[in-house]
Amino acid sequence: MMINKRLIGTVAESKKYIAGNVVLQWSTIRIADTVYSVKHGILR
Numbered sequence: 001m002m003i004n005k006r007l008i009g010t011v012a013e014s015k016k017y018i019a020g021n022v023v024l025q026w027s028t029i030r031i032a033d034t035v036y037s038v039k040h041g042i043l044r
Contacts, residue, residue, distance in 0.1 A: 008015060036042075 008018065
């Protein structure tokens with residue numbers, strides 16, 4: 001997902017929410033990857 005820098009500049013208060021959203025999405029991907037790996041015996 002590309003972040004529109006002009007939009008962020010227009011609404012400066014939104015930076016913390018966007019950063020939180022990015023961290024949440026990254027964490028979700030890592031958790032899903034770990035669950036998949038454990039389920040399929042890839043992770044030791």
